[in-house]
Every structure is written in C-alpha cells, then in structure tokens.
Amino acid sequence: MDPLLNPFDYFTVPFGDWAEASLDRFVGFARPTLVAAKMPVQSFLEFVQQALLAMPPSLGIIGLVILGYLLSGWRLALTGFVCLTMIGLMGAWSAAMTTLSIVIAAVVICVIIGLPLGILAARSDRFFRVLRPILDLMQTIPSFVYLVPVVMLFGIGDTPGVIVTCLFAVAPLIRLTNLGIREVRGDLVEAARAFGASEIHILFGVQLPLARPTLLAGLNQTVLLSLSMAVVASMISVAGLGRLVLEGIGRLDFGSATVGGFGIVLTAITVDRYVQALGASTRTKQSAG
Numbered sequence: 001m002d003p004l005l006n007p008f009d010y011f012t013v014p015f016g017d018w019a020e021a022s023l024d025r026f027v028g029f030a031r032p033t034l035v036a037a038k039m040p041v042q043s044f045l046e047f048v049q050q051a052l053l054a055m056p057p058s059l060g061i062i063g064l065v066i067l068g069y070l071l072s073g074w075r076l077a078l079t080g081f082v083c084l085t086m087i088g089l090m091g092a093w094s095a096a097m098t099t100l101s102i103v104i105a106a107v108v109i110c111v112i113i114g115l116p117l118g119i120l121a122a123r124s125d126r127f128f129r130v131l132r133p134i135l136d137l138m139q140t141i142p143s144f145v146y147l148v149p150v151v152m153l154f155g156i157g158d159t160p161g162v163i164v165t166c167l168f169a170v171a172p173l174i175r176l177t178n179l180g181i182r183e184v185r186g187d188l189v190e191a192a193r194a195f196g197a198s199e200i201h202i203l204f205g206v207q208l209p210l211a212r213p214t215l216l217a218g219l220n221q222t223v224l225l226s227l228s229m230a231v232v233a234s235m236i237s238v239a240g241l242g243r244l245v246l247e248g249i250g251r252l253d254f255g256s257a258t259v260g261g262f263g264i265v266l267t268a269i270t271v272d273r274y275v276q277a278l279g280a281s282t283r284t285k286q287s288a289g
Contacts, residue, residue: 023152034153042159045105049158052097057088060097064270072277079273083266092241092263099240100267102158102233103226106165110222114170118177118218119203128178138171143232151236161238169225176218180211220275227268231260241267 027034052060061084068077087096121128146164154160184207192202208215234242241263248257 023149027152038154038159038163041105041109041162044108045101045159045162048104049098049101052101053094055097057084057093061085061088068274068277071274076273076277080270083270087263087266090259090263092244092259095239095241095244095260096263096267098158099227099230099242099264102162102165102230102238102240103223103271105162106169106226107219107223109162109166110170110173110226111219113166114173114218114222115177115215118174119181121174121178122181122207131174135171135175138167143168143229144235147232147236156237158238160236161233164233164236165226165229168229169222172221172225173215173218176214176221177211180214180218181207183214184210216275216278220272223271223275224268227264227271230264 061081064080064084065077068080087093117131121131146167150160150164150167154163188206188210189202192206197205230238230240230242231245232242234240234246241260244260244263245257246260248254248260
C-alpha cells in the first residue's frame with residue numbers, strides 16, 4: 001500500500017541530472033561560440049563604463065539638469081539635480097555610474113534584440129503564438145534562477161551581469177512593441193497602402209511613430225527591471241550599487257546596505273522620470289504635428 005499512497009518516495013525522474021548533463025554537453029560544444037558572443041558585449045560595456053567614470057560629477061549633474069529642463073522643465077531638472085547630488089554626497093557616485101553603465105549596456109542590447117522580435121511578432125500571428133509561451137516563461141522565472149545557466153555559460157563578472165540583465169528585462173519590450181503595433185488603427189494602415197506605401201514605409205512611417213508611446217512604456221519597464229536586477233546580479237561579482245547592498249548584508253553593515261539600496265532607488269527615480277518625460281515630449285510633438 002505504501003507505493004500507492006506515497007508513489008514519489010519510490011518513483012522519481014532524475015530531471016536535475018538530465019539538465020546538468022545537457023548543460024555540460026552544451027557548454028563543451030558551444031564554448032567558442034559563447035566566447036565570441038561575449039566579446040562584443042564586454043567591449044561595449046567597457047566603453048560605456050569608461051565614459052561615465054571619466055566624466056566629472058559636476059559636469060554629469062549639469063548635463064542631466066540641462067537635459068531635464070529641455071525635456072520637461074525645471075521640475076524634472078530639479079529632480080535630476082537632487083537625486084544625483086544625493087548619490088554623490090553619500091559617496092556612491094562611482095558605484096552608481098558603474099550600475100548605470102551596466103543598465104545602459106543591457107537596455108541597448110534589449111532594444112537591438114527586443115524591437116525586431118516585437119515587430120516580427122506583431123506582423124506574424126504564427127510567430128507570436130510560438131514566442132508567447134517563451135515570454136510567459138521568461139517573466140515567471142524568478143530572477144535568481146537566471147544566474148545559474150549564465151554563470152555556467154559565461155562565468156562571473158560585469159559582462160555576464162549584462163547578459164543576465166538582458167535575459168531578465170527584454171520580455172516587456174517585446175510584448176509592448178507587439179502590442180503597440182497591433183493597436184495602430186487599421187484604417188490608417190489601409191490608407192497608407194492605398195497611396196502606394198510599401199510595407200517598410202508603413203512600418204517606419206505609420207506604425208512605429210503611432211506606437212511610440214507604447215514602445216517607450218516598454219522601454220521604461222525594461223530600464224526599471226534592469227535596475228531591479230542590480231542587487232541580484234551582484235551575487236555573480238557584478239560591481240556597482242548592488243555590490244554595496246550585498247556586502248552590507250553579508251557583513252551586517254547597515255550603513256553600506258542603506259547607501260547601496262538608497263542609491264538604486266535614486267537612480268531608478270531619475271531614469272524613470274526622464275524616460276517618462278521623453279515619452280510625454282514625443283506625444284506633444286505628435287499632437288503639435
């Protein structure tokens with residue numbers, strides 16, 4: 001009776017062993033390809049990091065204030081000034097710039113990958129039916145789970161941190177790109193076809209401009225998810241504000257953890273407000289046009 005009442009005490013499937021064996025086999029087979037794929041990401045990340053870290057804090061703050069005033073006025077400029085000044089006063093400027101460089105690199109890669117996939121999904125129902133369960137899986141997997149295959153495939157450090165951040169944050173951009181293009185009014189598309197516009201002209205001249213607010217919402221979600229991954233990615237030796245939080249927790253150093261956590265919050269507020277202002281200014285220009 002015991003096997004009938006408790007069957008899983010007697011019969012199990014070695015799924016974990018199969019997964020580990022498959023991953024080991026894949027790593028041994030694809031290592032040259034993985035190294036080649038890692039190099040462009042590493043080069044781009046190093047370029048962004050060197051640019052941000054070489055920039056004097058005063059010039060960085062002034063530039064952000066000017067950009068905020070041009071986008072949305074003095075309130076946004078004041079928000080950027082206060083957030084960056086507080087980060088600097090806490091002694092977290094270098095860590096914040098490192099985190100920001102990782103986020104910028106990850107977001108750029110997400111845009112390069114996510115926009116074409118979202119456009120293709122919007123233009124092909126069959127492709128979207130295949131892609132949808134993959135996106136569902138990517139958005140339901142806990143962030144910690146992403147670390148295991150990335151470490152096995154790419155090792156540890158800032159570059160694997162960018163890769164794992166891309167995997168975690170690209171799904172909303174794909175979904176909202178697909179949604180934005182699908183929500184464009186059909187009569188506008190048909191009118192463009194009636195005037196002889198090609199599919200490329202319809203995409204870049206009608207659908208993408210009208211879907212731009214939704215695309216920017218997807219970009220905003222991708223940026224915020226990238227920042228939220230900063231603490232998790234620090235577990236694989238990714239530098240920046242997340243490492244301050246992790247080291248503070250490990251040493252029970254409340255001050256270090258507070259500086260890192262508050263720095264991430266201030267960085268997220270700044271990036272979120274500026275991306276929203278970019279979307280608002282875009283909608284204003286479209287209405288004026």
